Amino acid sequence: MDKIQTLRILVVSQKGGVGKSTLSANLAAWYSEYSNRNTVLVDLDPHGSSSSWIKNARDCGVFHEHFVANSFSERRWLIDSRNKIRKHFGKFETLVCDLTWTAAMDPEFMHEFDLVIVPSSVSSIELNATMKFLDSIKWVFEARAGIPPTLLICPSRVLDDQLTQDPFSKENFLMPFLLLPPILDDPEIRTLFKEKFIFDFHRPSASAFLKCASSVQQAGDLHKKMNSKTRLKFSDRRVLDTNNTKLSRYMSQKTVKPLSETSKNNYKSYFRPKKPRIINKKISSLMKMLSSSIVQK
Ligand SMILES: Nc1ncnc2c1ncn2[C@@H]1O[C@H](COP(=O)(O)OP(=O)(O)O)[C@@H](O)[C@H]1O
Numbered sequence: 393m394d395k396i397q398t399l400r401i402l403v404v405s406q407k408g409g410v411g412k413s414t415l416s417a418n419l420a421a422w423y424s425e426y427s428n429r430n431t432v433l434v435d436l437d438p439h440g441s442s443s444s445w446i447k448n449a450r451d452c453g454v455f456h457e458h459f460v461a462n463s464f465s466e467r468r469w470l471i472d473s474r475n476k477i478r479k480h481f482g483k484f485e486t487l488v489c490d491l492t493w494t495a496a497m498d499p500e501f502m503h504e505f506d507l508v509i510v511p512s513s514v515s516s517i518e519l520n521a522t523m524k525f526l527d528s529i530k531w532v533f534e535a536r537a538g539i540p541p542t543l544l545i546c547p548s549r550v551l552d553d554q555l556t557q558d559p560f561s562k563e564n565f566l567m568p569f570l571l572l573p574p575i576l577d578d579p580e581i582r583t584l585f586k587e588k589f590i591f592d593f594h595r596p597s598a599s600a601f602l603k604c605a606s607s608v609q610q611a612g613d614l615h616k617k618m619n620s621k622t623r624l625k626f627s628d629r630r631v632l633d634t635n636n637t638k639l640s641r642y643m644s645q646k647t648v649k650p651l652s653e654t655s656k657n658n659y660k661s662y663f664r665p666k667k668p669r670i671i672n673k674k675i676s677s678l679m680k681m682l683s684s685s686i687v688q689k
């Protein structure tokens with residue numbers, strides 16, 4: 393029997409309260425019920441909100457697991473967390489992983505995934521923090537060896553008046569990404585915790601969520617299609633395992649110093665040439681388009 397190709401999705405950000413666990417739990421439930429995929433949720437967050445949501449809510453058929461790796465070293469954390477998720481590869485069609493990022497984690501972990509979703513509020517201050525976070529891990533999306541994950545930014549907990557703003561034109565994101573349709577801020581979502589799912593009710597936030605979830609699915613299909621010819625060779629895996637870890641330690645140093653010529657030469661070979669930056673105008677009009685389609689609902 394052919395092994396199942398698991399679509400691996402990581403929902404991650406360094407900030408709490410942006411809606412990672414809400415998105416993880418609901419996305420996993422959506423994949424299971426709407427998309428009819430055999431789905432596992434791996435909750436790597438100490439709070440365990442997404443797994444306890446799935447565990448206690450009405451049965452949606454999602455297999456769930458809560459695991460907090462010992463993070464006394466980046467390497468230890470990486471090995472333990474990676475083992476935890478790798479055992480599901482080939483067994484489930486979709487894997488959703490919920491994670492709050494800390495400096496004690498090794499960004500190499502992100503190479504386990506096809507899609508990395510970063511939810512972010514759209515206020516300037518929040519977008520700035522998201523930008524800084526992405527900047528510290530941007531090498532992940534530019535790594536030469538292996539297949540880098542596709543980065544998806546998800547405007548999260550978006551308020552009505554923010555739908556008409558155009559926040560992505562003001563900020564400069566330095567790496568290529570896809571912008572997801574926004575998740576709306578809706579106080580009703582709080583009442584669903586451990587009970588139901590966002591798509592269980594008929595509200596604008598539910599239709600916005602459905603759009604977001606199907607965009608994630610499309611991005612997953614696109615990622616698979618684009619990389620279907622690239623096989624992750626064992627030698628590539630070794631390059632990722634040995635070199636990116638050194639690199640990630642280098643990059644995660646607290647004080648960001650300009651690269652010296654020697655270190656530039658050391659690390660240069662693992663980077664792809666810079667891709668052209670996504671033009672802000674395009675993002676703005678996309679954001680407007682998405683926003684207006686939701687406002688019309
Ligand atoms: N779209 C939303 N609208 C309103 N409240 C939300 C929304 N998403 C999450 N929340 C609430 O915000 C709080 C934090 O959400 P959570 O998903 O736990 O964030 P994180 O996992 O990023 O810390 C929770 O109380 C949750 O109910």
Ligand SMILES: [Mg+2]
Nearest residue numbers: 412413437441
């Ligand atoms: Mg959480």
